[in-house]
Amino acid sequence: MPEHARQANVPVSRVDGNAAAGPLGEILRLDITTAVGTCRHCGTAAALSEAVVERDAEGVIVLCRSCGHTLVTYISRDGRQYLEFAGLLSLNTATS
Amino acid sequence: MRVTPQGRVLVLDVPEWPGNLAGQHLDLRLTAEDGYQAVRSYSIASFGDGHSVELAVDELPDGEVSPYLVRDVEPGDMLEVRGPLGNFFVWRDSQTEPVQLIAGGSGIVPLVSIARAHRAAASPAKFRMLYSVRAPEDAYYASELEELVDDSFALDWVYTRTAPAGFARTAGRITRADIEASTLPVADNPLVYVCGPTGFVEAVARILVDLGHPAERIKTERFGGS
Numbered sequence: 001m002p003e004h005a006r007q008a009n010v011p012v013s014r015v016d017g018n019a020a021a022g023p024l025g026e027i028l029r030l031d032i033t034t035a036v037g038t039c040r041h042c043g044t045a046a047a048l049s050e051a052v053v054e055r056d057a058e059g060v061i062v063l064c065r066s067c068g069h070t071l072v073t074y075i076s077r078d079g080r081q082y083l084e085f086a087g088l089l090s091l092n093t094a095t096s
Numbered sequence: 097m098r099v100t101p102q103g104r105v106l107v108l109d110v111p112e113w114p115g116n117l118a119g120q121h122l123d124l125r126l127t128a129e130d131g132y133q134a135v136r137s138y139s140i141a142s143f144g145d146g147h148s149v150e151l152a153v154d155e156l157p158d159g160e161v162s163p164y165l166v167r168d169v170e171p172g173d174m175l176e177v178r179g180p181l182g183n184f185f186v187w188r189d190s191q192t193e194p195v196q197l198i199a200g201g202s203g204i205v206p207l208v209s210i211a212r213a214h215r216a217a218a219s220p221a222k223f224r225m226l227y228s229v230r231a232p233e234d235a236y237y238a239s240e241l242e243e244l245v246d247d248s249f250a251l252d253w254v255y256t257r258t259a260p261a262g263f264a265r266t267a268g269r270i271t272r273a274d275i276e277a278s279t280l281p282v283a284d285n286p287l288v289y290v291c292g293p294t295g296f297v298e299a300v301a302r303i304l305v306d307l308g309h310p311a312e313r314i315k316t317e318r319f320g321g322s
Contacts, residue, residue: 014294031183049182
């Protein structure tokens with residue numbers, strides 16, 4: 001499985017929610033950097049630009065900066081897209 | 097054009113570029129001959145209309161994309177970009193409040209864009225910038241930033257490894273005292289933009305909150321590191 005061998009070497013870069021704007025913008029008609037997300041686990045509401053984002057060649061994982069739980073998982077592979085809102089209680093696009 | 101020991105400024109001609117706000121970024125995708133793809137986000141140093149897009153890229157030691165952009169890419173090569181992206185870390189010339197910009201290393205890029213937009217609009221909004229670099233030769237846009245200094249734009253430097261001769265402050269990481277002495281005070285209620293490596297941004301944001309800046313007045317953008 002050469003693809004898996006290669007994936008194992010793909011570095012994951014740990015950035016913030018600003019880097020999720022492109023990938024998530026493929027599937028959501030909103031700007032993820034200005035949207036306020038509420039974490040299902042700890043209840044913290046924060047602009048998703050402030051969230052922790054782990055990004056690799058195939059997608060992004062958005063983590064709550066307060067408790068570290070996964071908020072959103074997005075994977076784009078072989079022309080298919082997969083989006084899961086595991087820990088996102090709500091998403092509010094109204095920001096100040 | 098290589099402008100620092102590790103960095104290069106690239107100007108991309110993007111025919112369908114719709115223009116961008118100061119502070120926005122783009123995603124750049126490289127595809128290897130075997131089909132392997134890598135995507136990275138880069139802040140944009142230019143702003144406004146037109147399809148010329150300026151980036152400044154720092155080479156990361158274990159990077160997949162940045163070594164190619166800094167060492168190999170040549171005028172005429174094609175790159176794939178998506179953007180502009182993000183409306184959070186932006187400045188619009190309709191904003192009138194005081195603004196404090198704080199950059200670490202190549203985190204200066206979106207802040208240069210904001211500083212350029214401030215100048216281009218002849219905005220009376222009070223601006224102050226604090227730029228932390230390892231050594232003078234590592235600073236991007238140093239002479240351009242010095243030229244921006246006027247009644248509404250102040251510039252302060254922190255050198256973490258090597259300070260220029262005669263510089264009053266000893267080289268070292270940015271501290272609470274630096275931020276207290278060289279940024280707009282809480283009383284001015286500034287909007288603060290912080291951009292740099294994750295560790296730098298976390299440290300600076302913590303100090304700002306500790307000094308009394310409301311968290312919602314601090315906008316951050318982090319890259320690389322852990």
